[in-house]
Amino acid sequence: MIGYEKSLSGWQCLSEVKMGRGSPIPPMLRRKIVEQYQKGVSQRKIAKSLTLSSSTVHNIIQRFRESGTISVRKGQGRKTILDARDLRALGRHCITYRNATVMEITTWAQEYFQKTLSVNTMHRANRRCRLKLYRSKKKPYLNMMQKRRRFLWAKAHLKWTVAKWKTVLWSDESKFEVLFGNLGRHVIRTKEDKDNPSCYQRSVQKPASLMVWGFMSVCGMGSLHIWKGTINAERYIQHDNARPHTASITTSWLRRRRIRVLKWSACSLDLSSIENIWRIIKRKMRQRRPKTVEQLEACIRQEWDNIPIPKLEQLVSSVPRRLQTVIKRRGDATQW
Known part of the structure; x- marks a missing residue:
C-alpha cells in the first residue's frame, strides 16, 4: 500500500518523497x-495516480516487455567502495578484534585497503557483513585452574x-536492593534534553538491601x-565455596544431620538452576520497583511463590546440556 502526503505542489507519493530525486524505484512500486x-x-494514468513521471513508468513497462521482469538491470546504481573480497577481510578483522571501537576499525581499514573511508561507511559495511555492536554479557572471570576444575567436574557428572x-x-x-527513582535503561528524550534532571539515572551509594536464602x-x-x-558462619549455615559456608561450624552441622552435599x-x-530463579525474580523487581524494604520483601515472597512447576522442570532438565557445553568450551563460561 502506497501512502501520500500533502506538499506545496499537491499530494505526493511517500515513496517518491523518501527516495529523493535519482533514487531507484522500490520493487513494490514497480x-x-x-x-x-x-x-x-x-x-499516463498510471504516472498520474502514482505521482511519477511518464518516462519512469514507460521505462519500467518497456523493461517488463523485453525481459519479463521488473528487477533493475545489473550494473545500475552507485558502486560500493568495498567489494565482496574487502568485506570478507573486514569481517575477519572484526571477529578477531571484537572489542575494537568503530574508529579503530576505520583507521585499520584505511591503512589496509588504501581507501578513504568514514565511520558511517564502516557501519554500513558491518551491516553488510551481518555484524552489529551489542552490549556484552557479564560473566565471572575464570583463570586456567578454575577452567580445568570446571571441565573435570562436568566430565565427572x-x-x-x-x-x-x-x-x-x-x-x-x-x-x-531497593530501587530508587526511575532506573530504566532507556529514557525518552530529545538530543538537547540530555542534561535535563528528569532524564538522569539516579544511583544511591548504599541502598537498603535484603539477603534472601x-x-x-x-x-x-x-x-x-x-x-x-x-x-557470619554462626548465624547463617549454608554450604558452597564461600568462606562462611565452608567454616567448621557449617561442615559439622551438616555432618551431624547426615546431609549429603554435592561438591561444587x-x-x-x-x-x-537456582541462579536462573534469582534472575527471574530480579527482573520482576525491576518491573515492579518497590520503594521500601517492606514492599521489597513482600514482592520477593510473592514472585517466589509464583514460579511454576514446569519452569523448574525445564531448568533442572537443562543441567546435562550445560555440562556438555562446559566440556565443549574446555571449562569456559557458558550462555546460561
Missing part, C-alpha cells in the same frame, strides 16, 4: 505499475541422568528466608 499496465490502464538431577536440592542466597527442587519451591542483619566447582553459577 510491481504496482506492472499490475495496472496488465489491467489495461494507460501509462556427565553420566548423571535427568532423573538423578531431579533428586538434587538446589540452594543459594542472593542480594536484593531459598532452595528449590523439581517438585516445587521451598521455604524462603530473609535476613536483614550481618551474616568454583565460579560455576551457570551450572546452578
Whole structure:
C-alpha cells in the first residue's frame, strides 16, 4: 500500500518523497505499475495516480516487455567502495578484534585497503557483513585452574541422568536492593534534553538491601528466608565455596544431620538452576520497583511463590546440556 502526503505542489507519493530525486524505484512500486499496465490502464494514468513521471513508468513497462521482469538491470546504481573480497577481510578483522571501537576499525581499514573511508561507511559495511555492536554479557572471570576444575567436574557428572538431577536440592542466597527513582535503561528524550534532571539515572551509594536464602527442587519451591542483619558462619549455615559456608561450624552441622552435599566447582553459577530463579525474580523487581524494604520483601515472597512447576522442570532438565557445553568450551563460561 502506497501512502501520500500533502506538499506545496499537491499530494505526493511517500515513496517518491523518501527516495529523493535519482533514487531507484522500490520493487513494490514497480510491481504496482506492472499490475495496472496488465489491467489495461494507460501509462499516463498510471504516472498520474502514482505521482511519477511518464518516462519512469514507460521505462519500467518497456523493461517488463523485453525481459519479463521488473528487477533493475545489473550494473545500475552507485558502486560500493568495498567489494565482496574487502568485506570478507573486514569481517575477519572484526571477529578477531571484537572489542575494537568503530574508529579503530576505520583507521585499520584505511591503512589496509588504501581507501578513504568514514565511520558511517564502516557501519554500513558491518551491516553488510551481518555484524552489529551489542552490549556484552557479564560473566565471572575464570583463570586456567578454575577452567580445568570446571571441565573435570562436568566430565565427572556427565553420566548423571535427568532423573538423578531431579533428586538434587538446589540452594543459594542472593542480594536484593531497593530501587530508587526511575532506573530504566532507556529514557525518552530529545538530543538537547540530555542534561535535563528528569532524564538522569539516579544511583544511591548504599541502598537498603535484603539477603534472601531459598532452595528449590523439581517438585516445587521451598521455604524462603530473609535476613536483614550481618551474616557470619554462626548465624547463617549454608554450604558452597564461600568462606562462611565452608567454616567448621557449617561442615559439622551438616555432618551431624547426615546431609549429603554435592561438591561444587568454583565460579560455576551457570551450572546452578537456582541462579536462573534469582534472575527471574530480579527482573520482576525491576518491573515492579518497590520503594521500601517492606514492599521489597513482600514482592520477593510473592514472585517466589509464583514460579511454576514446569519452569523448574525445564531448568533442572537443562543441567546435562550445560555440562556438555562446559566440556565443549574446555571449562569456559557458558550462555546460561
